[in-house]
Amino acid sequence: MIYGPLFLFISLFALIPVANVIANSMWARGLTFNFYGQSFSSQYLNAFITTLKVAFWSGLIGLIGGAVVALSLWRSKSTWVTTVISAMSGVLANFAGLPLAVAFMVTFGVSGLVTNALQKFFHFNLSQTGFNLSSSVGLILVYCAFQIPLAVLVLLPAYSSLSEDLEAAALSLGCNVLEYFRRVLIPVLAPSFLGTFSLLFANAFSAYVTAYAIAGGSVNLIPIQIGYLINGNVSLNVGLGNALAVEEMVVLSLSLSLFVLSLRMRKKRRQRVKGGAINV
Amino acid sequence: MFEKWIYRIVIVLFLTQVLVPFVGLVQFSIQGAGTTPTLSSFQQLIVNPLFSGSLLNSLFLALCTVILSIGIFTPPVWHAYLYAPKVLRVIEAVSFVPFVVPAVVLALAYVQFFSSGLLNLVGTPYLLPFAFALLGMPFYVQVLLNRLRHTDALSLHEAAQSLGATGVYAFMKIQLPLLRSGMINGGLLIFTISIGEFTITQLTTGGSYNTLPLYLMIAFTNNPLEGSAMAVLTLVLAVMGVVAALFFASDKRRRVKGERA
Amino acid sequence: MLTVEHLEKRFRDHVAVRDFSIRLEPGEFIALLGPSGSGKTTVLRMIAGLLTPSAGTVYIGERNVTNVRPKDRQIGVVFQSYALFPHLTAGENIAFALRLRRVKKNEIRDRVNELLGLMQLPHREHYYPAQMSGGERQRVALARALAFRPPLLLLDEPLSALDAKVRDSLRELLKDVQRQTGVTTLMVTHDQEEALSLADRVIVMQTGEIEQTGTPKEVYHSPATAFVSTFIGVSSAIFVTRADDGIHDVQWCGYSFHYPLHANQRRELAAGGTKLYVRPEAIRLLAHPVTNTEPQGVVVFSMFLGNSTRVRVRMTDDTLLTVDVPSGKLEYTEGDQIYIQIDDPRS
Numbered sequence: 001m002i003y004g005p006l007f008l009f010i011s012l013f014a015l016i017p018v019a020n021v022i023a024n025s026m027w028a029r030g031l032t033f034n035f036y037g038q039s040f041s042s043q044y045l046n047a048f049i050t051t052l053k054v055a056f057w058s059g060l061i062g063l064i065g066g067a068v069v070a071l072s073l074w075r076s077k078s079t080w081v082t083t084v085i086s087a088m089s090g091v092l093a094n095f096a097g098l099p100l101a102v103a104f105m106v107t108f109g110v111s112g113l114v115t116n117a118l119q120k121f122f123h124f125n126l127s128q129t130g131f132n133l134s135s136s137v138g139l140i141l142v143y144c145a146f147q148i149p150l151a152v153l154v155l156l157p158a159y160s161s162l163s164e165d166l167e168a169a170a171l172s173l174g175c176n177v178l179e180y181f182r183r184v185l186i187p188v189l190a191p192s193f194l195g196t197f198s199l200l201f202a203n204a205f206s207a208y209v210t211a212y213a214i215a216g217g218s219v220n221l222i223p224i225q226i227g228y229l230i231n232g233n234v235s236l237n238v239g240l241g242n243a244l245a246v247e248e249m250v251v252l253s254l255s256l257s258l259f260v261l262s263l264r265m266r267k268k269r270r271q272r273v274k275g276g277a278i279n280v
Numbered sequence: 281m282f283e284k285w286i287y288r289i290v291i292v293l294f295l296t297q298v299l300v301p302f303v304g305l306v307q308f309s310i311q312g313a314g315t316t317p318t319l320s321s322f323q324q325l326i327v328n329p330l331f332s333g334s335l336l337n338s339l340f341l342a343l344c345t346v347i348l349s350i351g352i353f354t355p356p357v358w359h360a361y362l363y364a365p366k367v368l369r370v371i372e373a374v375s376f377v378p379f380v381v382p383a384v385v386l387a388l389a390y391v392q393f394f395s396s397g398l399l400n401l402v403g404t405p406y407l408l409p410f411a412f413a414l415l416g417m418p419f420y421v422q423v424l425l426n427r428l429r430h431t432d433a434l435s436l437h438e439a440a441q442s443l444g445a446t447g448v449y450a451f452m453k454i455q456l457p458l459l460r461s462g463m464i465n466g467g468l469l470i471f472t473i474s475i476g477e478f479t480i481t482q483l484t485t486g487g488s489y490n491t492l493p494l495y496l497m498i499a500f501t502n503n504p505l506e507g508s509a510m511a512v513l514t515l516v517l518a519v520m521g522v523v524a525a526l527f528f529a530s531d532k533r534r535r536v537k538g539e540r541a
Numbered sequence: 542m543l544t545v546e547h548l549e550k551r552f553r554d555h556v557a558v559r560d561f562s563i564r565l566e567p568g569e570f571i572a573l574l575g576p577s578g579s580g581k582t583t584v585l586r587m588i589a590g591l592l593t594p595s596a597g598t599v600y601i602g603e604r605n606v607t608n609v610r611p612k613d614r615q616i617g618v619v620f621q622s623y624a625l626f627p628h629l630t631a632g633e634n635i636a637f638a639l640r641l642r643r644v645k646k647n648e649i650r651d652r653v654n655e656l657l658g659l660m661q662l663p664h665r666e667h668y669y670p671a672q673m674s675g676g677e678r679q680r681v682a683l684a685r686a687l688a689f690r691p692p693l694l695l696l697d698e699p700l701s702a703l704d705a706k707v708r709d710s711l712r713e714l715l716k717d718v719q720r721q722t723g724v725t726t727l728m729v730t731h732d733q734e735e736a737l738s739l740a741d742r743v744i745v746m747q748t749g750e751i752e753q754t755g756t757p758k759e760v761y762h763s764p765a766t767a768f769v770s771t772f773i774g775v776s777s778a779i780f781v782t783r784a785d786d787g788i789h790d791v792q793w794c795g796y797s798f799h800y801p802l803h804a805n806q807r808r809e810l811a812a813g814g815t816k817l818y819v820r821p822e823a824i825r826l827l828a829h830p831v832t833n834t835e836p837q838g839v840v841v842f843s844m845f846l847g848n849s850t851r852v853r854v855r856m857t858d859d860t861l862l863t864v865d866v867p868s869g870k871l872e873y874t875e876g877d878q879i880y881i882q883i884d885d886p887r888s
């Protein structure tokens with residue numbers, strides 16, 4: 001059968017190992033919720049909250065930044081600028097990972113470009129202010145470097161799907177451009193914004209490489225904690241790792257549901273009544 | 281006009297935000313902490329056997345993943361698209377597994393599941409092509425489906441069969457050439473994902489198998505200059521990949537136009 | 542009410558509209574008729590302020606509004622694509638302009654109800670655009686454009702996206718609403734029937750220029766140019782000279798008859814002769830000549846159309862005429878020898 005290899009592959013390399021994780025998170029010689037109990041103890045609870053915080057803020061900043069940039073690209077109507085920026089965003093959003101982290105570390109490092117420039121032109125000493133890339137704030141800054149481009153990529157098609165007549169109608173009814181944005185564009189695109197946010201949130205919530213490279217041990221995040229448990233940096237406690245993994249999957253499922261919900265909302269608005277279903 | 285200028289300023293700010301780290305990276309890789317620019321870090325990198333070894337490993341892994349993905353994903357997606365829309369919905373849903381199961385969790389799952397018995401694969405690179413294929417699956421499936429929808433494969437297939445072509449013949453002569461560009465674009469995505477994958481490689485092999493990203497991490501820790509030179513090279517590779525994909529895409533458009541004329 | 546002078550629009554080196562001037566009297570209903578791509582939408586958008594003219598002036602009343610923003614022009618616009626706000630219900634769409642103008646809540650409610658009644662949409666107030674049919678959406682769009690009582694209404698192909706039945710009923714509604722509200726209206730359309738049946742005056746346009754302006758009867762019965770004659774209905778072109786009997790208007794092949802003439806045509810006639818575009822229903826076929834001056838011809842083609850039969854006749858000078866013979870009259874078949882008379886469409 002033609003579907004055999006695919007479903008064997010999926011079962012063996014995704015479904016069964018993941019089911020195994022879920023089972024092991026509440027089974028150790030009998031049903032137990034000890035691992036979940038541990039996962040809500042101080043250190044891991046903190047990790048959970050920090051991860052949520054970093055994912056939320058980088059998602060929100062990414063959404064707002066990406067929405068503004070995509071809006072500017074769309075309204076400036078220059079196809080070649082849009083093509084170049086889309087290609088750049090594609091690289092940044094999907095493939096940058098580790099090199100991006102390295103770029104930030106050297107640029108904001110002791111003799112990095114930004115550090116030197118701030119010192120030279122503004123006599124501003126970055127390290128004296130206590131700014132540190134390997135902190136929640138630093139991490140949010142680095143995450144934004146791929147979150148904003150990702151939002152631009154996702155939102156450009158949403159903007160171009162808006163009919164120009166919608167703006168013309170709003171203007172003729174008495175809106176200025178800002179009122180058009182506030183009363184029409186933003187509410188019409190709200191489902192797209194919601195979907196984009198859930199995508200960015202999930203992206204940051206599960207990010208490992210960037211966090212590992214930049215913050216290592218100094219920012220307490222769930223993916224980093226799971227990585228430590230695997231590497232055995234911490235006294236090996238597989239059950240705890242499993243519980244954290246399940247919690248991570250629950251959060252990601254919730255944000256995926258949010259994404260699916262936003263797709264539904266979009267579809268509902270576009271739906272056309274065919275034939276005489278609701279005709280007079 | 282006032283409004284236009286705001287948009288221009290936003291775009292310039294965005295470009296600055298994007299480019300500053302990269303300018304910083306390039307500047308650092310050729311200058312380091314010193315003042316005289318030099319390409320010595322790149323020279324060191326190229327002659328370093330550890331680097332060329334990891335490059336070969338990565339290329340080999342990526343190639344295996346591409347072949348594996350094309351082999352496992354293409355026939356079922358094609359078949360389900362033509363004959364079994366319900367199965368297609370299942371395949372699409374399943375392909376989104378990586379969005380719910382991130383790389384770290386997958387690594388944790390593998391470390392436990394493949395640690396004993398017949399499938400004792402932890403610590404070896406053999407798991408990696410399968411893991412990478414799983415991570416690339418949503419992208420590959422979507423690219424292929426876009427291609428199928430775009431060309432209306434269904435009616436072409438029915439036309440071929442109504443003219444008396446058998447299933448196998450119709451597949452080889454009509455569907456395969458039609459799927460080719462989807463396979464190339466999807467394969468390119470899988471290749472790029474595989475070349476850059478860090479998490480699962482590090483966590484399941486325990487550092488026993490050196491790939492480009494792993495070596496980049498090590499090199500940067502030991503010698504930031506060499507590490508940043510390598511980051512530059514990796515980014516150049518990624519940009520080339522995306523430009524190649526764009527080129528393929530535009531080539532496709534030209535050919536379609538030619539067909540119509 | 543609305544005066545447009547020498548309007549012109551260039552897109553790079555392509556001229557979409559050139560030297561366009563019109564004048565609308567208060568309460569008038571004018572149709573701008575032309576084939577697709579002739580620049581109708583471009584004219585409409587320039588009047589609404591949605592597009593900046595390359596040259597020319599737009600006055601509303603005495604006020605020069607050429608450089609006034611759309612929001613300050615107080616013009617109602619209805620778009621071909623409806624352009625209803627998908628996130629608002631029918632009622633909210635209609636109330637949109639009133640809310641912007643901070644009208645009191647109960648006044649808004651009254652106005653919305655009044656318009657829903659006028660548009661025969663009483664039960665659709667809480668429906669979203671996606672839940673309504675095309676005809677309903679177009680009526681909501683019309684109500685929305687009229688809500689703030691604009692003195693001028695612009696309609697861009699308001700009926701062309703609808704299917705035939707809905708179009709007919711909406712056409713009557715549109716005429717009714719225009720009469721009741723007395724709003725000065727400029728409607729763009731490529732459908733001659735729509736233009737002729739709705740408008741007080743019709744402006745025919747081709748490749749960005751006005752070809753003819755006149756009442757529906759004028760443009761139908763005496764098209765000024767070959768383009769107008771072929772774009773609006775069917776006609777046969779004949780070359781006529783001034784009648785030498787001193788009674789009739791024109792003469793063709795020795796046959797004199799009355800026919801309405803356009804000013805240009807009258808000028809050309811004085812200078813020798815002009816082309817006349819004769820409508821198929823203005824020509825009558827006779828089996829025998831009445832006055833012995835009627836031109837003679839042979840039926841070469843006939844096709845039954847329901848309420849009439851379309852006949853093509855080749856005259857002795859090789860001119861081809863298209864004639865509609867009302868059903869129930871004498872039938873002609875190919876090869877019949879006939880004579881023709883031309884009736885004055887004014888009588």
Ligand SMILES: Nc1ncnc2c1ncn2[C@@H]1O[C@H](COP(=O)(O)OP(=O)(O)O)[C@@H](O)[C@H]1O
Pocket residue numbers: 552555557575576577578579580581582583584
């Ligand atoms: N934004 C634009 N850029 C370039 N050309 C345009 C633009 N809008 C309209 N045109 C051109 O102007 C001409 C008139 O268009 P339009 O006013 O839309 O015609 P109509 O409404 O009569 O169908 C067409 O040839 C069209 O291609």
Ligand SMILES: [Mg+2]
Pocket residue numbers: 578581582
């Ligand atoms: Mg138009």
